[in-house]
Every structure is written in C-alpha cells, then in structure tokens.
Amino acid sequence: MRMRTLGGTGIKVSPYCLGAMMFGAWGNPDHDDSIRIIHAALDGGINFIDTADVYSAGESEEIVGKALRGRRDSVVLATKAHGPMGDDPNAGGNSRRWIVREVENSLRRLQTDHIDVYQMHRPDPETDIDETLSALSDLIHDGKVRAIGSSTFPAEQIVEAQWVAQQRGYARFRCEQPPYSILVRGIEAGVLPACQKYGMGVIVWSPLAGGWLTGRFRKDTDVDMTTGRAQRLPQRFDPALPGNKAKLAAVEELIKIAADAGVSLTHLALAFATAHPGVTSAIIGPRTMEQLTDLLAGASVALDDSILDRIDQIVPPGMTLNPADSGWQAPALTSPAARRRPPGDRAAS
Numbered sequence: 001m002r003m004r005t006l007g008g009t010g011i012k013v014s015p016y017c018l019g020a021m022m023f024g025a026w027g028n029p030d031h032d033d034s035i036r037i038i039h040a041a042l043d044g045g046i047n048f049i050d051t052a053d054v055y056s057a058g059e060s061e062e063i064v065g066k067a068l069r070g071r072r073d074s075v076v077l078a079t080k081a082h083g084p085m086g087d088d089p090n091a092g093g094n095s096r097r098w099i100v101r102e103v104e105n106s107l108r109r110l111q112t113d114h115i116d117v118y119q120m121h122r123p124d125p126e127t128d129i130d131e132t133l134s135a136l137s138d139l140i141h142d143g144k145v146r147a148i149g150s151s152t153f154p155a156e157q158i159v160e161a162q163w164v165a166q167q168r169g170y171a172r173f174r175c176e177q178p179p180y181s182i183l184v185r186g187i188e189a190g191v192l193p194a195c196q197k198y199g200m201g202v203i204v205w206s207p208l209a210g211g212w213l214t215g216r217f218r219k220d221t222d223v224d225m226t227t228g229r230a231q232r233l234p235q236r237f238d239p240a241l242p243g244n245k246a247k248l249a250a251v252e253e254l255i256k257i258a259a260d261a262g263v264s265l266t267h268l269a270l271a272f273a274t275a276h277p278g279v280t281s282a283i284i285g286p287r288t289m290e291q292l293t294d295l296l297a298g299a300s301v302a303l304d305d306s307i308l309d310r311i312d313q314i315v316p317p318g319m320t321l322n323p324a325d326s327g328w329q330a331p332a333l334t335s336p337a338a339r340r341r342p343p344g345d346r347a348a349s
Contacts, residue, residue, distance in 0.1 A: 007195075014045060014047050015280075016282060020055060023060045023063045024063060026056045031063050031066065038067040042075065050078040050080075051080075052083070058085070072111075077117070078116060079110065080121040093126065119177055120151060121151050123152070133171065147175070151177035152179065155189075158173070158198070161173050177203045177204070181212075183247050185319050188276070204279055212251060214266050214269075217247075218251065233324075250314050253314045257310050257314070261303065266294065271301040271303045275303055
C-alpha cells in the first residue's frame with residue numbers, strides 16, 4: 001500500500017487502518033484468532049491500528065497489545081478515551097482527571113510505553129476544551145503520547161480546539177476521526193474542509209456504513225431486528241424508518257454502479273472513502289479472516305471520475321441519508337429542555 005502522511009505530523013500511515021472494535025466480546029472473543037487477523041493485516045501492508053478503551057471494556061486493547069509483541073515499532077498505534085469505563089461517574093469524559101488516569105490504563109493494556117495517536121472519542125459538552133488540551137499536551141511532553149486527535153467532533157468544535165491551542169500554546173489536534181461513507185457524507189460540508197484548512201489528518205470510520213455497503217441489507221431481504229447492532233441501534237437499521245428506506249433504495253442503485261465498474265459493492269465503498277483528498281485513511285473492522293481477506297483485496301481499486309459522478313447522483317455531496325448515522329448529536333438537539341424557556345419565562349415581555 002502507498003503510505004500517506006497523517007496531517008502535518010510526518011507520520012506515514014496506510015490508506016486502510018485496521019479497526020480493532022470487533023476484537024473481543026463485541027465481535028470475535030477468540031484472542032488467538034483475533035491476533036492472527038491482526039498479523040495478517042500487518043503482513044498485508046497495513047501499518048496503522050486503531051482501537052479504544054471502551055471496545056469490549058478494554059479487551060480490544062489487550063488483544064492488540066498481545067498481537068504487537070515484537071512488532072510494536074513498525075506499527076502506528078492509535079487509541080481513544082471518553083466512553084464510560086464502569087459505574088464511577090468520573091470514569092469517562094474528557095476531563096484532565098480522567099485522561100491522565102485512563103492513558104495509564106491504555107498503556108498497560110496495550111503493553112507499550114507510548115501511544116502514537118491518542119484521540120478524544122467524542123466531544124464532552126461538560127468539559128472545557130482548554131482542560132482537555134492542557135492534559136493532552138502534558139501527556140505529549142511526558143512522552144506517553146506522540147500526537148493527539150478528536151473523533152466525531154463537529155466542524156465548529158474542531159475550529160474552537162485549534163484556536164484554543166494556538167492562544168494557550170497547547171499541542172493541537174492533528175487528526176479527526178469522523179463517520180464517512182457513500183451513505184453518510186455530512187462531513188463533506190464542514191468537517192473535511194475544516195480539517196484541510198488546519199492541516200489535520202482524517203481517519204474515517206464506518207466506510208461500509210455499518211454493513212449497508214456490503215450488500216447485506218437489500219430491499220428483498222428481511223432485517224433481523226432482534227440481534228446484534230440492529231437490536232442495539234434500531235434507528236440505524238429498522239427498514240421501516242424513512243432514513244433507512246432511503247439507504248435501501250441507494251444500495252440498489254450502487255450495486256448497479258459497482259457492477260458497471262467491475263468491482264464489488266464493498267470495494268466500491270472503500271475506494272470512494274479513500275478517494276476524497278481530505279481523507280488520509282479509512283478504518284476497516286473485520287471480525288473474521290475471510291472478511292479481512294476480502295477487504296484487503298480492494299486496496300488497489302481506484303474509481304474514475306465517471307463512477308464518482310454517478311455516485312454523486314445517488315447520494316449528493318454533503319448528504320447523510322439517515323441523520324442517526326452521524327455518530328454524535330449536539331445536546332441542544334437531543335434535549336428538548338435546551339430549546340425551551342421555563343414555563344414562567346415564556347410570556348413576551
């Protein structure tokens with residue numbers, strides 16, 4: 001694979017990043033098999049691995065740590081913090097108190113003395129970005145972290161973090177990890193341009209749209225809503241919902257485009273995600289060796305302009321067919337109380 005530079009860090013990474021979310025209880029509980037998959041990915045040209053503390057409650061990091069024994073120096077290792085790690089109300093979020101504690105836990109689980117890219121997994125409206133960047137800067141100065149980044153931050157918060165870093169002399173976010181696929185193109189409107197402006201690398205997650213772009217979900221196929229992600233996230237998989245109906249219709253048209261291009265739908269989707277000039281790497285998340293083999297086979301696929309133009313006609317640039325796939329919503333949208341004055345204050349003055 002031809003390596004790409006992660007923003008302005010000078011770090012060279014493969015255009016596919018091996019996502020480790022499926023290693024452990026959330027996906028493949030067999031540690032030995034998961035390690036074989038990781039080794040096969042490295043042997044196949046991938047040098048970039050992304051995990052998170054919350055994946056299988058730390059088990060994913062433990063598996064990655066075991067897999068990298070003797071191979072750590074040749075791998076760009078990324079992990080994330082933010083999600084709750086237990087019942088303690090302070091065991092999560094983006095506070096200094098949590099970050100300086102949890103990075104030690106990740107280092108221990110990963111069996112390493114440093115993390116190449118340490119990312120805040122989601123925004124934390126209850127923590128000042130000054131607090132977060134201050135703590136992350138100290139980790140860089142201590143040698144525990146090489147570069148820092150964000151994940152699923154809206155464009156305005158990406159810009160705010162850059163301004164605060166500049167004004168306070170902190171280390172700045174050098175990369176962003178947003179959702180991006182043919183069906184989820186919202187980041188093209190603001191996030192990708194902001195990242196390009198500030199020289200940030202972009203590591204996109206879910207380029208296969210949670211399995212929608214593998215052909216698994218079709219108009220003539222029933223979706224089992226009683227198991228797996230469909231059960232946990234019905235808003236993203238229930239075929240009766242308007243946004244998911246739109247996805248089903250788009251998939252039927254995309255299958256035709258893939259056939260005309262002479263590639264599978266999966267390879268079309270991955271090639272689309274890595275074709276945008278603002279994207280550095282796309283995360284692939286295989287659960288089995290067979291899945292990894294198929295994903296790696298698409299690494300050389302490139303789409304010509306005519307195919308990309310046809311994709312734009314199916315899902316226009318900047319459009320996300322189902323807003324539930326956006327990864328994060330601002331509390332101002334999710335909490336009705338944030339949009340309404342208390343009853344006694346509603347009367348016009």
